[in-house]
Amino acid sequence: MSNYSIKAISNASNDAIIQLKELNISFGITEKTSETLPNPAELFLGSFAACILKNVERFSGLMQFGYKKAELLVNAVRLENPPRMDELTYELTIYTQDEKLNSTLLKKNIEKFGTIYNTVKQTCKISGNIIVHKNV
Structure with missing residues (x-):
């Protein structure tokens, strides 16, 4: 704990x-x-993004792949009554020439082991994808 x-x-x-x-x-x-x-909603999204990027770094070591850069775009839908985030979408772009990167397994690990990710998914829908850029 x-x-x-x-x-x-x-x-x-x-x-x-x-x-x-x-x-x-x-x-x-x-x-x-x-x-x-x-604003507070943007800080919330920033925390979600930080969780994903931390796990990219973490799993690059565990899955033994190298990358030059990771970029993340996060969008959210906020409902008014009661005010809350209802849906988050993300697009993670990883810049690498490493053939060992298994983006499907990376996505699964991010979604299984991300602390903020798992906290958020208890209350709203999350969907996302990973794009691998080989031209680095």
Whole structure:
């Protein structure tokens, strides 16, 4: 079992920060920064994306494949009543020339062993695919 802890601070009519280890991440909670700072929903999607990318790195070692870069696009559908994320879709692009990359097995491992992935799938539909770019 692992335990996690963060601290978040907001000041009235201003923005907020999340304190994570040695990093402060600013996020918007007011209208004046809605176009410049991430909102809570975007931070949520960022956490989902970070989980997938962490597992690409993790499984590159376990599955013994090399890659130059991984890019992830995540989209979400938010319902209004009650407000919640209902559907997430992702497209993971991996840039590699390594023939050992089994993208089907990688996808299965990401979906089975991702902590945030498994937490999110309890409450909303997730679909995604992996694209392998060999021209690196």
